[in-house]
Amino acid sequence: MNNFNYYNPTKIFFGENSIENLSEQLKAYGENILLTYGGGSIKRNGIYPSVIKILKNENKNVFELSGIMSNPRKEKVYEGIKICKENNIDFILAIGGGSVIDCSKAISAGSKIDRDFWKAFFINNEECYDATPLGVILTIPATGSEMNLGSVVTDWEKNLKIGYMSKMLYPKFSILDPTYTYTLPKEQTIYGSIDILAHVFEQYFSEPNDSNLSYDLSEAIIKNVIENLEIVLLNPTDYIARSNLMWCSTMALNGVIGLGKNQDWTSHQIEHSLSAFYDIPHGAGLAIVFPSWMKYVYKHGLNKFVRYAINVWGVDIVNKTDEEIALEGIEKTKEYFVKIGAPITLTEVGIPKEDIDRITEKVFLPNTGYMKMTKEDVKNILIAAI
Amino acid sequence: MNNFNYYNPTKIFFGENSIENLSEQLKAYGENILLTYGGGSIKRNGIYPSVIKILKNENKNVFELSGIMSNPRKEKVYEGIKICKENNIDFILAIGGGSVIDCSKAISAGSKIDRDFWKAFFINNEECYDATPLGVILTIPATGSEMNLGSVVTDWEKNLKIGYMSKMLYPKFSILDPTYTYTLPKEQTIYGSIDILAHVFEQYFSEPNDSNLSYDLSEAIIKNVIENLEIVLLNPTDYIARSNLMWCSTMALNGVIGLGKNQDWTSHQIEHSLSAFYDIPHGAGLAIVFPSWMKYVYKHGLNKFVRYAINVWGVDIVNKTDEEIALEGIEKTKEYFVKIGAPITLTEVGIPKEDIDRITEKVFLPNTGYMKMTKEDVKNILIAAI
Incomplete structure (x- = not known):
């Protein structure tokens, strides 16, 4: 810590x-x-x-x-x-x-x-x-x-x-x-929830990997968002579910769950560049970037991605390698974004392959994460998200 | 909430x-x-x-x-x-x-x-x-x-x-x-950890029972304490484990995990009366009171005790009634206190049955918990802890 x-x-x-x-x-x-x-x-x-x-x-x-x-x-x-x-x-x-x-x-x-x-x-x-x-x-x-x-x-x-x-x-x-928040357009509820999850991911997926209450608290927030977004999508005026989403939003980025961690924030920086060119909703950009980013870096923080797969998505570990478990967790994340109606490719939001270079150019790299990244890495992540 | x-x-x-x-x-x-x-x-x-x-x-x-x-x-x-x-x-x-x-x-x-x-x-x-x-x-x-x-x-x-x-x-x-905290006497480490757990219990086991991030955060703290106390008892100078216990102490009672809850605090009040007569360590008193209190009230908050048994202790639910699951969670709590070396009976700390009346007399009852309690209830809880 x-x-x-x-x-x-x-x-x-x-x-x-x-x-x-x-x-x-x-x-x-x-x-x-x-x-x-x-x-x-x-x-x-x-x-x-x-x-x-x-x-x-x-x-x-x-x-x-x-x-x-x-x-x-x-x-x-x-x-x-x-x-x-x-x-x-x-x-x-x-x-x-x-x-x-x-x-x-x-x-x-x-x-x-x-x-x-x-x-x-x-x-x-x-x-x-x-x-x-x-x-x-x-x-x-x-x-x-x-x-x-x-x-x-x-x-x-x-x-x-x-x-x-x-x-x-x-x-x-x-x-x-x-x-x-009862009358929020459905998209804003969805993109807001993805933003909450993305904030947790940025803090969760980084060194140091040793036991840290911040990990346990992070998983608590992720699971609560998943549980309550599902209810809100069925019933937008469910007070309890709306309450949980609102409080998760605050708790995910009031500083508490990042304590003792390096934190990453590369995916946010990539998304910032996307929406600075295309004015897409922040949450939509994050749903596109995150699964691709996860797949690109997971080998550098394998234990954490394994933990995430098991604790958040309940991935069954029998007869699987750590890599298989981690990849299954990432796949579940992607499937989840699809299920709730978020885009997971640049194509879906109308960003063409040809723009990747100029988008990449503007990305600021904090480089505090599992992987030290170059602009080439950012480009690869975006290409994988086409 | x-x-x-x-x-x-x-x-x-x-x-x-x-x-x-x-x-x-x-x-x-x-x-x-x-x-x-x-x-x-x-x-x-x-x-x-x-x-x-x-x-x-x-x-x-x-x-x-x-x-x-x-x-x-x-x-x-x-x-x-x-x-x-x-x-x-x-x-x-x-x-x-x-x-x-x-x-x-x-x-x-x-x-x-x-x-x-x-x-x-x-x-x-x-x-x-x-x-x-x-x-x-x-x-x-x-x-x-x-x-x-x-x-x-x-x-x-x-x-x-x-x-x-x-x-x-x-x-x-x-x-x-x-x-x-490296040089803390073993008992103080143990009793301190019990105090942390007890603070979580007081906030966790109360109305309202609906989905609340506070429950997820509470379980995160309980599991982190159990994981890291075990390490500290083997190696008192394990920096990471000591860090987690310290931060759990703060997070368990800085207000966050009680938000949106009624909270109970009866067990603390009973313990206060015990240590006001016998000057026993607060954590020791809590280890004695809590399992007995849990067993006395669990039927009034059955769903929560079932959730606790499953999420904290991993109690297997196959072919069991809710009552059986809840009771198994309480039993695991008691066994855990024994395992880490805490007393679980009044007898162990030298408090005789004859004193229960005067101890009961001084207990303040907040009555915000699952069960509205009388002094008779307090007495029963203490008698069951002899």
Whole structure:
């Protein structure tokens, strides 16, 4: 187990009607609130009017930044920063999934500097010393951004999707009401769940391989997602299943299950490049990349892939080599993605073989995983996913 | 899943030499430090001199409260409060296990009021609005007090062992170095591990019974403790196994695995009464109470006991009734306690049948568990544990 530090100060309010905690939380901040959200879904499902009512009751001045797209772009962050600076915004309240939250985090950091936020934080990785405080009302369980310090923003013109992390970016609070996810489009439920699983995979499949509670906790989350996604796909308003998916989203990337691990994150980087060119859903890209990545690296972390096959998929080990067991676990993963309706090839999402070179070019390689990777390796992984 | 709030601001520094973080953390606080600890073990194993060196380098004035006993008594808290008040203590640094930490938490709260701390907080459960900040250097994995808001103190004369909880009592930071546990007496390792398991049981065996990630995470911790305690009992200086036990201690009671649950805590209350009369190790008391409690209540939460038997102990279910499966899981728990060398009867720790009435009398019943309990039930559980 590697040495680690852990600190996570985000307050979580979880459950039906947990919006009731919003008033009390907002009292700690000034009166100028920037409300950030995506399309019109929060107006259709009633979240928007209920939040506006609370803000008005608290005598807040409400400013708005709407239309935050998936794979949020830096232009939208500039828009938000401008609103913050011109109106002395005291608090940002993000209503949405990872895209809205990540865009809002970038705004919160960028609003406190005079320099260009993109260059300072996302390109140069400068330290963030101050940020406009941020609260979250979560509507899509997926990224875990509601309880972590990360933000991912895209420069669409340069096809760069980059992550930035700072302790200043933990949300002050996040309100997680599973009923808010009842009306999510089926695809978003599926892709969100794949994102959750992918976050676990990135942390699970890496050195050190020795016994670590993080492995046991990771398997617990994987199994819970599989169990509850199945129920939600049959009954989208199953409160308990929706609750579990939502809490799995948070627990998969609030830092806990990566403790003591190197972590990998190559597959996420490959997917970032895919969606920086094609604007495909993050979860769809991950379903395409992961099985191919697994098959490419499994020999370098064979014991872990064997453990995964047995503990997650119940692969029968009698008369099989470790390689056979590991490959069966990977195959089961792929079959699972197909079963829940995710794409597993580039072709399915319209990405042609000819684009693999330029996609590969933009992939950042963290190289903390089982296998030290070159761009050639990335290319091979993508070719195997055609 | 019940609605829940979660907030835990304790910073964790985990791993060999994580004491290196102490200087930096102390810079945030004033110069008068109260060092609290138990017997002389931290002087023998080298922790004390290394901490003193760091405190001196940081130009801190060091005051000391030593001799904090297991099942810490309120008199010791008064001693600490006196030191705090007389010397304007800015920060309390606790070196030890749960007893030292809990005593220090009570001191930290009591040092900020003019009233009697015992009456105000532990008897009347008044809210705590201020507390001397506290840091922890953990030496015994067991109570989880290093990352939670609770404190348990004993009034030995009245045979009352009472818990108190306040958000003011989260340690500011906790330093967890698994090598500090290499020289723990075997009994403390065993009883600490039982305490960890017992914390999981208290949260796991309660309503609601529906699918909840907390169950999966709980089973992950139970299995990790069983796996790693076995290794530690064979090789007390196995770093990885010691690391896992230490991190399991924290994760079992930092709030995460109880989220969305009613939780029970009757067995802890019964044990508190045992050790308030007999000063037996908390873990020993829990090993005696738990199998008996399980057998007494299992019919009221049958599905959960069946799940536990299968997922934790791998009980074969072919041709068995649910009751048989559940009972086999309970029996395995009991056998496990015997195997690791814990007592499972009152007789083994010298508590006579005649004392059951007065022990029962002092048991506080939270009654949030599967079974609504009366004192008669407590008595029956203790009689079955003779």
